[in-house]
Amino acid sequence: MKNVRENIIKLLSDLIKIYSPYFEEDEIMEFTYNWLKERKIPVKYHKYSEDKVTKFQGTNVVGNIKGQEGGLKILLNGHLDTVTISQGWTKDPLKPTIEGDRLFGLGALDMKGGSAAIMIALEAFVRNVKDFKGEIVYTLVSDEEGPYGLGTDATILDGLTENIDFSIVAEPSSGFADIEFPCLCLGARGGYNYKVNLYGKSSHAAAPEFGIDAILDGAKLICELGKVELKQDPQLGKGSLVVIETSGGGAACSVAEKASFTVFRHVVRGEDKEFLIKEVKEAAKKANIKSEYTIEFRDVPHDGVDGFKPYTVDEENPFTKELQETIKKVTGTYGTIAYFSSMGDFNYLGTRTDAPVFIFGPYGKNYHSPDEWVSIDSLVKTSQVIYDLLVKLLKV
Template sequence: MADDVTAKSDTSIEKVSRRIEESREELIALTQELIRIPTVNPPGDAYRPCAELVGERLRKQGFSIEYLRAEGALGDSDRYPRTNVVARIEGEGPGETVHFNSHIDVVEAGKGWTFDPFEGTVADGRVYGRGACDMKGGLAASIIAVEALLREGIPFRGAIEISGTVDEESGGYAGVAWLAERGYFSKPRVDHVIIPEPLNVDRVCLGHRGVWWAEVETLGRIAHGSMPFLGVSAIRNMGLFLDLIERELYPELDQRRTQMPVEPEGARNSTLNFNSLHGGQAEGFDGLPSACVADSCRLVLDRRFLIEEPLEQVRGEIEGLLQRLRAEVPDFEYRLRELWSVLPTMTDEDAPVVKALDEEIRRVLGKEPQHIASPGTYDQKHVARIGHLHDCVAYGPGVLDLAHQPDEWVGIDDMVASAKIMAAATLRLTGTLRD
């Protein structure tokens, strides 16, 4: 009996893999269609047409479709409605639900392209365009993967969902976060989530580092620039703070290493980036500046922290340096304003979704899968912290380093391989295939 089950499983996988190979041109065409809808965020262009492209295609395959506008969410407006699409199809009998979540928004094209960023040009085995790897190629691969199961008539248990969500590039609050608050990423509706982010076709991303954004404003007293001794320079006060960070905090961060398998290697340390710095006269004025001592200087901090570092420590290190300066330096005053924070998250390596993807990576690619963590956050944060669903990973085609770059591309062979892996993993996770 066990041999019969194994034989059926092998046959099902072979049929699906063959169907995906036969759908190569369709996969390319779908990726091109998605790229040609310029869903640039900000401001949030063309979300509805892109959601409808996904939804109406899947409706023809038997999915029930919901278009869900995140009314009242950050960024939503009648001009730029934050429209998400969620598609669901029920299997034959009880089983678990596998959800493929892709964001449909892309960053601006920027300069330096040799291809039209919104054409989806095919060249050298690649599809070029803004969002090709991040992550419309992954979305297309997940759709083709599930369509292959349906077209081959392979019975599956449970349910399969595919979503196209908005605003991941600006935090995901009108997308996955908004849906998670309404139960779309929680049990009993969903059991396993795969996010086809571009993290290389042989790697499973288990989670990400934490992030803490804050604005530090040093305060001064305005005076005539020819008599600066009558004022207090907020810029000089900021210089004292920056000097302390350079001399004390940066060397300490360089010594901290995580056990998380973060890639690239340099991101296994704690990091701190100065996102922006503005002091004195406002930028954008074409004339000569006025002769004033700066009474305000603002610095935005982008701190990425490790799973071993408590958020209270991350905050406290910055606050401690500022308090020292206030105690030691006459006329040093500051304001500290927290902008955003997300805790690190990591899915267990033995989680069902990880094991299913690992098994299929070995089978399809003939190599051992690599487990990694991301240096920056992505929508897994909302699935974990709001949906309380921890069987969630990122897996998809594309090279992470190409994201947001000119001439962004996704490899066609990688899309095909990842579709095969996602399709077979779906059968395993729904309980349809047994090892």
């Protein structure tokens, strides 16, 4: 791979200049499609629509690079959307700025950088490797940062990921884990969003003993949930439970007859929706609340995206070893093994494709925050690792 540093800086800079928060990705998808087409990389638009909840009509950019029959089918995945611009930037978030090894800009780390690394690796592969076996599938998707990960979900629903042998998601594993590059994540915690609705009984505030205070019961239940001993996973560690919203009230000068609170619950293996329902019920008993209550999981487009399920990949998996050897060849050291603390498209791929999913990408800081930056050197090496692995596994 020649001129990788210059090419990846130019491509990433062009991507950063295009503002593409989730649900607003049309311009960046057009740019990406044209960039790939100009370099004679097989490419097409993948259109999808979600008609139940968001009413969103989205676009992914995808492609299949096919060699001879009989080889591996490898998926490369990245997302081109970002969060919206947060307050506090000291630099223009849409004007790429380089200071030493750091390239600043919205999405530089999460994850236009990783997507650029994939694109540069694909360009080099198509240019340099004419005789190979197997197939490369790449999906550069929209709406990863949105509520349901609709872009990658659509690629799974529409069969683009069928029969893959493994995936690489070029999210910034090193940056997210805050571990010196290289870092290889072999799985991730999952997560669910649910709401507890409490129904008490109104009475005059001067005589609260005749009522049932839904807000007070909600507070008791929240406190009891905070005492829950969370399950320990040998790889993923423990989950987490955070109350992200509360509400409640009733008539003026009255005991609150209604209350609710919303929880985001990161989970590890063995913790699913039924487990969380049981967890709330046990906490409600210990809290000795008098209010009736219901547990309401968020409305979803379909059952496959009712939550993000946790997953892991075995360190002894043969593809883990192949990837680690390639990382060592490029960087001089094996990747530090870690596990993603939050969730993303890799959870869908890791639990719905029956194939290992590796999270491998660059170092940097301030994702979803002001002055986001990516390490250029780690980004170049990420691209080199992807390219070298493809050549190693597919070249005849």
